[in-house]
Amino acid sequence: MVFTLVCIGWCVAAQALPTAQAEDSLEQLGRSTQWVRQLYLETNDGRPSRPRITDRGFYLSDGPLIDPVAELRATYRAFFESSASMGDAHPICEYPSRYLFLTSALNRPRDVDVLADCPAFRNWSQWEGDPRVVVVMVDGYYGNPASSFGHLIVRLGSQDTNKRLLDTSINYGARIPEGEGPLTYIAKGLTGGYQASFTREDFYRQDLVYTRTEHRDMWNYELNLNPEQKRQFVAHLWELLGHPTTYYFVKNNCAFAVAETLEFVLDRDIVDQDTGWYPPVALFQTLEDLHRQPDNEIIASREFVPSQKRKLDAIIASLSDDEADRVQSFIDDPDQDLERRLADRSPEEAAVILEALIEYYDYLIEGYPERGTQLYDQRRRLLVARLGYPPGRALTVEPVPPGTPTGQTAKTRRLEIAAGSQGEQGAALLGFTPFQTAPTDLGNPDLSELTLLGTRVSVADRVSLDDLTLIRVSQRSDVRQAIPGQWPISWTLDVGADCLTHCGVSEGVRLRAGIGHSLSLDSSLVSVLVYGHQAGRRFSLDAVLEAGWAERSGWSLVTEVGYRQAIGPVGGSTGLASLVGRYSVSTSNSMVTSIHFEDSQFEGRIGWVWHLR
Template sequence: MFIYSRNTSEFRGRIPHYFLFPLNSIVYPAIKRSLVLCALLLLSGAQAQAASQKEILQTAKQRGLARHPTWLKLLHYERDGKRSVVLTDNFFLSPKGRTDPEAELTATIHAYFFPWDENADAQPRCRFPARYYWLSRQLPLPHYDVREESCQSLEKWALFDTVKSISLHLVSGYLGNPASTFGHAFLKLNTDSMDDQSGLFDMTLNYGALVPENEYILRYVARGLFGGYEAGFSDKYFYTQDLVYSRTEFRDIWDYRLILTDYERTLLILHIWEIVGKKFTYYFLDKNCAYRLAELLELVIEEDLLSHGRFWYLPVELFHRLNDMDNARQKSHGIKRVQSVRFIPSNQRILYHQLKMLTPDELGIFNAIVREGIDSLSTHLPQLSMDRQMVVLDSLLAYQQYKLISEEPNPPRQRREAKDKILLTRLGLPARFMPPLEIPELPSPAEGSRPMALGVGTALDVNDGSFLQLSWSPYKQELVGKNSLEGDELTVLDFTVGISQEGDKVFVDQFDLIRVLNLNTLSVALVDENPWSWQLRVGMDRIEENGKDRYDGVIRFGPGYAQKLKETVLGYGMVDLAGHAQSPFVRLRPHLGLKFDWGATQAWIYSGAESVDYKGAFRYVGGGKIQFPLTDRAAVHVEFSNEKATRASLGLIWFW
């Protein structure tokens, strides 16, 4: 029986101090037994955990997981397996992790057993979910769950329940930026939301160089070529990509929707979480957006997307590899990896197609309002019926919106005022049904010829007689080639070597550092749009005179105008100004050209004049080329010209 003191001032805890002795004999032994039991349980748990870690590490070592291809890909090791290309230190849990995959594996397994603390998102299990997701398939990780409740940031970002598929996007080339000349690629996580059918709020993964603002162009090119920039992956909503590529730079996009299993899709998404914000070294020609995305895909696709790469890896190369992979799978009755290819036209292409719906008179009124200003609405609109007024006003609204977006971030105030006034005028008229525009689809660049070209042929020259020609270019998208450039041309590092008929003479016949033809064939004539076409050539020609070769360096640029004359015929006129290493050093070269598109067969002819002195004398220049495809990777071409000497050639070209 216990008697509790009424003097609460003498309480120490819940037990009266002066009655502690009777309690000691009963309570203390029980407490001691409990403490001993807890200590034993904790000790046995720690021993079990240590044993579990040891067993898991032994199993990992026995199975050689440190050298498993997937583990090395998760760590972004170079293909020789010697070093990770990730520059960010906190990507590794071991101090040796950048060069020792086994040390990183050991540290990753140890970290799995770390106790949770208040900052759960900083825990390795939340930072590296793809590692543990893959390891859970190889090792018996106790109590593993891919959706760890403590990883709240990952749970919100990964959209486990909403991402239905993953797409690769191929963006057309853009001559306004050297790094974008050959196109771009990025990844998109598709939710297929009914509330967002355009997918503008789907997450994308983009890889790009971290370039300072206002970087000089020559410095930008040099550092991009030789690894002078760091680069990284960034996650953004698709509307930011759409704003830049489609609505500002007016570039078309092709959506390649991939077929992945649930496991593959989850592993890829979790690994994206691991690498966002991590730094790499950027190389414009090879370790670029396409290369890094191919590395990501190789994590879940067993086919090799990179091993056949030459000294550069262009965005379209990745999509050619996907096509090759699916063709091989079809032949072996396997499942394709590309479910569908969807064309996403640029904002400019959409606008022009809408304006093509106007009659010539309506287009004239449209241009008059654009030229004279919005105050002229009341002057020009009454010339049309109410129905056609609505059509013109809708077109004007689309045009002003197109201009507003392209002029961001600081569009002129007058632009917004013009749009508001057009909108108010349009609201004064009845609503009308607008059927969806059906934009003609442009084939993907990956459906055309591969960029690298190797050729062999024979040429007949009035000075040299016949000789063998060998040509090579790492990137050759010609005017007469099978490509998606719509009559344009872009060729880089184009070498042609000649070998005399006797075999005793080898010479460089022609070299082009770069050759560009940009034909702006607007489908409608707009007063406020740039109508100019242009061409550029930087290269060198061989000129044979009296049995001796001279080399003439050339830098030639000229503006002009192009027009689609028929569905299969495109015409243009150019006036080139050229600097030469041989006299005359400055030359004028006006000429006309026609390009014919007969399906698979393409042809081009040109005719013009070139100044031969500074007194106004000109000589005739002309030539042409026709190309017949044999297969997807080979074609025959015939070429003639009187530029350097009257010459004709016949050759075979392979694309690879």
């Protein structure tokens, strides 16, 4: 890199050349991209810039703007001209990442062991070992608006697989006051009303919340960093701990913060600074893109971590009919005599039934703690009964991931160009959606969708805004994988507007909410839902049969047939039918065709879709 050559030259100049030349080289280093990234400045051009970290205690130089050259000089003086003894209060211990960067860039003899004299940093960083650096994608969670797009955390931990729950977890999140209402929460999150920072947590606590309480799957991406990069990454996170930045749900979020840290460590662009949107999945897609480049295997491994619910689903699905009946029998009557109920089963079969029941009560206890001590008593009774049967794990079911790794899914921005018709009139259609997640496998039992701010414009004799989707959320859950005592619900919420140009806001506003059940059949998913549909001043009830089918070659098909009954003085009923076909050429491109009938009205289109980061 150019800046490295400059730095090496400066080191020699500092010792043998006139001061003016050394100062010139120092200034070039201070304006290098990697040093500016180290400082979290808003611009990368090396000029004085507003700091993104709002705590001025993070910087050693003075002034409303941060001059990266002045900050470099102040850092150098603090490190190499300080008379303070080593310890947690020494600048090197406060800024170990800067120390590692400068000693490398200036070609100074580096004493890495000097960081061993920083007790707090050494204990926190597992400095004397070889930590795994893992970036974790946590599935979306509709119970928290900020987590609807998913969440991202960093794990630092042991190479020993038996100790991974003891890993250190680095979380980046907004500092939200207690009692903040959801509307205030969303408004402030979108407008920069919160501060956020990196914090350290024990990973087992986050595993408890995400996989066992909120039932969210996770993907672990272990990074293939060399020892030098690992040290730099860990040290940089240490420097950033607790120092706040302005938080935005859609951009300066958990993924953006971690991506910027990786930009510094890898010395390469990862974040597109010009886009106004950076969902967590975007970082994983970038890692996959980098990994495909020659001699750049940034991903060491990918690991799916199923939620407690997914584990239990897999266990229930693996049981024989008789085993499932006995599990259900105990759930219905937990006071029955276990020994007598299992007397006609072999010891191995009895162990399977008991372990399935123990997993069920673990699921209830961790996901529904408000249900009290009765669950603990029943679980304890099952554990005692299990001790009477052969030792060793009887259940060895491993849940299957619900699709491809998170970084290999389709990009989240969607641009569509199509030709369409409404009745006898043809039109060109242009659609853009800044965020849309939906699995490419429409037969997946976990079929879900999240779409935000989608728009579609038609161009015929005039330009018209035909569709605006503020938010559309769909969740489909297979009743065949139902946990005993539960009946999974499938649902959809769609808020937006139709034909705004022609109808106006009062008539075009759309609110549609539906609820029902779904059943998976091989590569298809069939759902029956009942919708309430508000269109302008008109309200109706819809009964809809929906079927989705997909195959691995890239073809997919979704069809709906239904009946709409208008409610109110006008009344009336109509039939509904639609067909949407798609051929996915890749995760970035697909061809889409659709047909829609409502009463005697017909709409159709065929077009091409680009999925953009």
